[in-house]
Amino acid sequence: MEVLDQGIGAIFTDPDADKAREFFRKKSRALTPKVMSVKEAVEKFVHDGDYLCIGGFGANRIPTAVCHEIVRQGRKNMGFAGHTSTHDFQILCAGEVFDKLDVAYIVGLEARGLSPNARRYMESGKVKVSEWTNYSLSVRFKAAAAGVSFYPARNVMGTDTFKYSGAKIIQCPFTGTKYAAMPAIWPDVAAIHVHEADIYGNCRIRGITVSDLDVARAAKRLIITCERLIQNDEIRRDPSYTVIPYWCVDAVCEVPYGSYPGNMYGEYFSDEDHLREWLKVEQDPDEFKRFLDKNIYSCKDHFEYIEKNGGMHKLLKLREKEFMFTKARD
């Protein structure tokens, strides 16, 4: 097929579908319990140099505990999909975990403003960057989930976003229409936070799914954190709720309030005071270091982090906020 134009950006993962098939041929289909701690899951499944993808949408339904643990265990030289990433990006920048980055949305926390530390890291020259869009990365995962090496999209053409990407422009063999061919991404490892999972990794999600259903299928290794474990009988009672099947999953970690300080649909709203504090302390590198020692490096796990930031009282407030109960409690 003739390539009409191509971007100069790097492609950090191999888009070869047959190589991916060889990997998935050997991936276990056994229905075995996969429950473990976040610490253990990160030790086993997240390695230096891996390409990482984080599910959810920045500060909504994110696997915060996994992000903290990756920083705590000091992973380095990773590739990362900066896809709808906001607070998760901020955490990973704090640990300077990655040095190869596919960008769709980074550095910002939407209406909350830009992260000073993430900007410093991105302006340091330490990170090799390839440029995409949210939809471009979505279809790169969609291609991988479908077992094909690229997906044709109608965005980015004519822009610098295309120029600094690794996409190629091709022509439709039926109509002659131009398409930007987006290469598949099979991440080495992904982490997704869900509402409910059984011990084998069958998952239920409420609210928006962003790109997580494709990410779960594209990832070679998948860590699930869940608000609560449910029985396998409940999964089988009504399989229409299952959005990720167990054969995609490598680890299941029960982490109630696991998206904190992010929002979790139908459970709790984001902790805006705490997210504001993150942005503020980042202005001063010394103060930020003390903040990270307190909130990540000295914490045993996610619950210690939550305890230090208001514990159950705070969480109840965030539950009220999620449902917009006004004046239910003082």
Added chain:
Amino acid sequence: MTERMADYNTMELMICTAARELEDGASVGVGTGAPCAAAMLAQKAHSPNLVILFEAGGAAPLIPEMPISVGDSRTTWKAIMASGMCEIMETACRGMLDYTFLGGAQIDMYGNLNSTRIGPDHQKPKVRFPGSGGANDFASFCWRMMVMTPQDPKRFVERVSYITTPGWLEGGDSRAKSGLPLGAGPYKIITNMAVMDFEPESKRMRIIAINPGYSEKDVQDNCGFELLKAPKIVENPPPTAEELAILRDQIDPYRYVIGR
């Protein structure tokens, strides 16, 4: 005659101007902040059947209060569907999204937007911004792309240093030749001083309406390139008392957006 209210700020005027562009039964893709406020105002004031879509998957919510994130729970409050990013962008790509509102650090005479970087070295930028997010996608696919932004010569530049999000690209028929879907493109630019559209042949930005209290000279003086002028330039009507009441009491009581 609807009662006019003189006491309003420029952000309120921009939001009211934008809201009036969204007719009942239309669909719009929005982000957080002023665009979302405009969509909410349209829905409450005159377009109860406005379909509001958020890139993360929220589809046709009845938004109860200003979302902080385009993926937070407010974007699916009493919604028709909680979906995903491909669902929303595919809806746009197959031609069912009428409008989108975008912003950026820089905009040029063809409506191209830069939200990626300042400085020549892509791997070590002087200033790094978030990048496209879903902006390039919405601008590629939605029939009419609109921008809400303050009028400022540092923002309105002759050529953006980096095209994150496509406007009319190089003008003329360059966008049609690029491969982007035909017939879609920048429609209106709404600022604190004026409303601009794009001259149909050259696709260059031109003034079509001036906000109360400003002159054509003010607009030109606060723009880094020569603006074309429509054959007839009208005065943009100020917000009505009803619009302001909805905006202040129901949409943004804490003045997160209108207090800026």
